[in-house]
Amino acid sequence: MSELTIEFVVRDRTGAVAAVVTSHGVIDAGFASEQIARGEALYYAGPDSYVRARVRSIPALGGPYLYANWDGTRRNNLHDLARGLKRIDVRSAARRETRSRIEWVSRLMGRAKAYLAA
Template sequence: MTEHLIEYVARDRTGITAVVTTTGVIDVDVVIENIRSGHSGYFVAADSWKRAPVRSMSFIGGTYLFANWDGSKRNMLHDLAFRTPTRTVQTPPARESWFARLVAVLSGRRAMPDGRHLQH
């Protein structure tokens, strides 16, 4: 039986759609069929010395892939999903309202536009 190391998984809102192995990208339905038939085995490198097997699990909504390496009931295969790239968006600083400026001048925390401070 051939064994494949899963490095990443691709997923959408419905779940895992494909796995990325050291040999290429494989559709999740092909992976499930390979596991069920015994043709191929899949595993995840939980750390440098431990391997966690990937299993095919049946549920009411269909069949899905499952891997767990910490003993919890959580499907840790989702931890290998590609992260959505994020980008930094520059936002202009919020303009201070006229009321906030007035309060700052009246409380003495800020000078008037001509540079004078209000006398108490």
């Protein structure tokens, strides 16, 4: 069983934890939840190297999510590790690609209409 320390958290556009960054690399949050549930890995997180809490996988309606609490409040402290980082938008790359295709096709059709009209 490996023990991994979470250094940063990457959130998606909704604010949910999308991935965790450890010293071993970037790990998808869903995969990390599965590892915790199967007992394959232990994840720890905290604001510094002295205060660390074990990360748990909690079941929810949208699927399991990662939860850590090192300050005694009820909120998920993993979101504190995402401060200062930009949120990623996974769907924006796909949207940009489809927009460029639509623009390309519309330009092509516009040229064809101009050619046929002449």
